Amino acid sequence: MNLKTKLIITFAVVIAVPLFLITIVFTGFMSLQPVEVATPQTREFLGEMLISVILIMAMTSSFLIVWIYRSILNPIETLKKATRNIRDGNLDFEVDIEDNDEIGELCADFEEMRLRLKETTEEKIVFDSQNKELISNISHDLKTPITAIKGYVEGLLDGVADTPEKQTKYLRTIYNKANDMDRLINELTFYSKIDTNRIPYTFSKINVREYFDDCVEDISLELGQQQIRLTYENQVAKDIMVIADAEQMKRVINNIVGNSVKYMDKTDRFINIRVLDVGDFIQIEIEDNGRGIATKDLPYIFDRFFRTDTSRNSSRGGSGIGLSIVQKIMEDHGGKVWVTSKEGQGTTMYFVLRKYQEVPVNEQNIDY
Numbered sequence: 001m002n003l004k005t006k007l008i009i010t011f012a013v014v015i016a017v018p019l020f021l022i023t024i025v026f027t028g029f030m031s032l033q034p035v036e037v038a039t040p041q042t043r044e045f046l047g048e049m050l051i052s053v054i055l056i057m058a059m060t061s062s063f064l065i066v067w068i069y070r071s072i073l074n075p076i077e078t079l080k081k082a083t084r085n086i087r088d089g090n091l092d093f094e095v096d097i098e099d100n101d102e103i104g105e106l107c108a109d110f111e112e113m114r115l116r117l118k119e120t121t122e123e124k125i126v127f128d129s130q131n132k133e134l135i136s137n138i139s140h141d142l143k144t145p146i147t148a149i150k151g152y153v154e155g156l157l158d159g160v161a162d163t164p165e166k167q168t169k170y171l172r173t174i175y176n177k178a179n180d181m182d183r184l185i186n187e188l189t190f191y192s193k194i195d196t197n198r199i200p201y202t203f204s205k206i207n208v209r210e211y212f213d214d215c216v217e218d219i220s221l222e223l224g225q226q227q228i229r230l231t232y233e234n235q236v237a238k239d240i241m242v243i244a245d246a247e248q249m250k251r252v253i254n255n256i257v258g259n260s261v262k263y264m265d266k267t268d269r270f271i272n273i274r275v276l277d278v279g280d281f282i283q284i285e286i287e288d289n290g291r292g293i294a295t296k297d298l299p300y301i302f303d304r305f306f307r308t309d310t311s312r313n314s315s316r317g318g319s320g321i322g323l324s325i326v327q328k329i330m331e332d333h334g335g336k337v338w339v340t341s342k343e344g345q346g347t348t349m350y351f352v353l354r355k356y357q358e359v360p361v362n363e364q365n366i367d368y
Helices: 003-032 040-087 102-157 166-197 210-224 246-264 295-298 323-334
Strands: 205-206 229-234 242-246 268-279 281-288 336-342 346-354
Touching: 040 102, 102 166, 102 229, 102 295, 166 246, 166 323, 205 246, 210 229, 210 246, 242 246, 242 346, 246 268, 246 281, 246 346, 323 336
Parallel strands: 229 268
Antiparallel strands: 205 242, 268 281, 281 346, 336 346
């Protein structure tokens, strides 16, 4: 038995029982009255009154049934259709909210759930599309160095590299290509941790001057091999400290510098690194004279999988997650990262970290 039938039976019983009792009482009253009292006019009046009561109760019952049907059964029918749409995978509809009562609140909650489901579904579609693109990019970016490695190994096996100089060149190329693959795999592994918020952080106090001096020294060796000039300026006092994860901050710097190297298109290539003291923060600037970023692309360069270069060649492009990793790490450090760029002239990446400041003991014990 459905809800509509139950309500109709309930109202019928609620109306019928009082009517039955009134009829019995009225009949008993009339039968007990003396003849001289129960005149025809009195009987007619009481009969009309009974009919009026019956009509009023019937109209009231009808009104209540219609009201209940509109306020309860209609919304339930709407929710029923909505659940069927969701079951069938259709989220392009809207749940109408007619009243502000409990049923209306239920409809409002259901509509909010539909909107969230639709948003989640759309995000999943975008995410799946991005994953497919990522897999395609990875396939290309891994295939290119693998093909090169196979070619150079075959050259060594076939005796093409018949001099020590050629052999050294082949081996160095194989080593560099293997490093490219290792870097890509590391990025993907780290990206999977970002996606599940499982980045392993080990925060500690870091001396800004010493830390960045060491980082730049490591970077200078790699850039020197690629004939890229590096200038470095550290204006921070020797005792300034920050709270950070040294390994992940190194990843930030390497990702930014690596991104700069990918998009350099000039004969005289350079990268400038500046560490500045800006009040309560340390600001790091990494400037290059690469080809720059188009204005239309600037809002999206920190988005996952975004690549300004669509050629997918081995020297440019990459997985498209390097800068998104940078942004995530900086957010988790309570910092910020942004970029300025002029197409054809170069790009400058900025990121900031808050200075570490010890609270005096006498301030820690103050009662408020």
